[in-house]
Amino acid sequence: MISGGGTGGHIYPAIAIAEELKDRHPEAEFLFVGAKDKMEMTKVPEAGFKIEGLWISGIQRKLSLSNLMFPFKLMSSMVKARKLIKKFKPDIVIGTGGFASGPLLKMASILKIPTLIQEQNAYAGITNKWLAKEAHSICVAYAGMEQFFPKEKVVLTGNPIRKDLLEVRSKKEAGLRHFQLDSNKKTLLIVGGSLGSQRINELIASQLSLFEAENLQVLWQCGKLYYDRYAALETDSVRVLKYISKMDLAYAVADVILSRAGAGAVSELSLVGKPVVFIPSPNVAEDHQTKNAKSIEDQDAAIMLREKDLDEKFESVFKNLIKDIELQKKLSKNILTLAKPMATKTIADEVERVEKEVR
Template sequence: MEKHQASLLESSIALVITGGGTGGHVYPGIAVAKELQHQIPSASLLFIGTNAGFEAKIVPHEGFNLQTVDVEGFKSRGIVGKARALAKLPLAVLRARRLLKAVKPDVVFGTGGYVSLPVMYAAYLSRIPTVTLEPNRQPGMANKLIRRIVDRIAICFEETASAFPQRKVVFTGNPIRKEFSVIGKIPPPDKGMTCNILIMGGSRGASRINQALIDALPYLETQRDYLMFTHQTGPDDYEVVREGYARQGFRAEVLKYIDDTPKMYAKAHLVICRAGASTVAELRASRRPSILIPYPHGDRHQEFNAQALVDKGLAKMILQEYLDGKVLADSLLHCLNNPDAMAQVWANTNEASEKTAAEQVVDLCLQLAGKRSLSPV
């Protein structure tokens, strides 16, 4: 009888998810939405983002409803740009309140980014319970501004806890696709006669990483027959990179974009990539050794993300200001010549709890909605 009543209660859950701009703020929300659908198929879900952000394309593609507010970011803007962004906030809050009034959500979940600011504030004014996710080790501006008005703050790095009110903080990790956790629970692929290197620079690629890898190939001649590269270049550098591998005689699968990232992680022995929040979470969940090259601009949050993995012995880091072909080749050769260090990453116990990050965030949302017993923080 109790289970039946609980099922009836949970079936009425309505969740609004807000955040966007980049994949790091969009994909965690999608992971949570899919997990909630898995647990409660009748759950009502709505995303709130902008017309200009990454979410405008990805959220509808994933089959979810997206409503938008007109808001702009503050970073890297002059006085005029910041003034215009500030002027838009009141209307964005008003628009968000109207959307929330129409949907009547039990909880609002924010994934960070500038669009989450007016929506989370509107939820606070409407007295709707809120959970915000801080995906980076160094907290972003939006979450710093709303830290005192939200009910729970889900963090992805233990070191982030000191930046927020302790009574609100819950360590969940970053919600990502379940496939990455599955990869981390199976033995690594047998290297045999080939070591698979995966290179990624984000959905648009990273020209500096692309060029450094091609410049590194002459220093890797002794390993030519041992290495197999899978390289996501982005659309702009595709031909140059493909020709670079061919010219140097290295085996490589060169792709403009990788659709099935978990599949590529599963066969990779080493990953060379940026250090965005989602990428770092995927590396940790799948237990892949990596060479991280943080995106150098903005508030250095990728550098802080990368340092967290370096401190745990899970990765090496090259700052982009020092990146060139020889430095990258030396770092790659160091990994190849120290197989015990790479093997240790495989051997490390998976840091995640028995529940995935998405499951833990869903639990928080259901607790705040009164659908499950509220556990102490």
């Protein structure tokens, strides 16, 4: 059983682990558990796996009806998780973060079933910290995670990556056809996270004339919440999309990328090896996206721009990047050295080790 959701940053690592284990064990059965009405309920079936939904949501940072309902949602989810575990009889339960994984892994621990946690970020999420004491193994992407987790359980693996992203450079022609782009123009890819980003969307809308002046075409994932607002800006050289399902093709056609700095995005972009400008979201726990982006910028492997500096600095920084081919090459070369292409296999090895050891 596997659980993780709320955003693509939790969902896609879970799918990547499942796909690796399925390749190794074709006879194995998999059941995902997510939060009802969240994106995992559609993305997991699209990847070919079954999923059950729990009535659970995160705790908000302000007093709200959702917070008052949280104890009832948690109890309901624990009861359903117990029923699902009893029926499915898993050999191991894996959690990749997000509030949906909390009730499932907590109940698995109560029922003495081995659990493994995968933490993507440099700052551990609240759910994984809650589950860590009883987990058998904790796979992490950053050094120093012993500050959050029991040292003897931590395994440095990197973040799991979807198989279709392991090699993208040969897919450029297919990507140009798929997105109906001009092979004679350079392509700017904008990814504001799986749910979209209001601030990045506002920035892109205000800079379309700059991109046109630089003879760039734009592949813009704005997010479903913002699509109706920006769809009218689509032209022959600006593609506005709610969501990009073929991210391997999007990365293949990109010459420069603007992205949030969630752990999944950082791991994918390290593997892709294109020049990146990270615009971390300031609205996440412990400002972990800024920490993620800063760790890459400090190694001359990407450019980081904080949201508060966009109005003042974006145009000059972006123009400099587009005109400086040597800078582009340096960023591409350096970010590639940070990639961990074997992360998914290493995590699958750890899943197998835990399952055999506990069994």
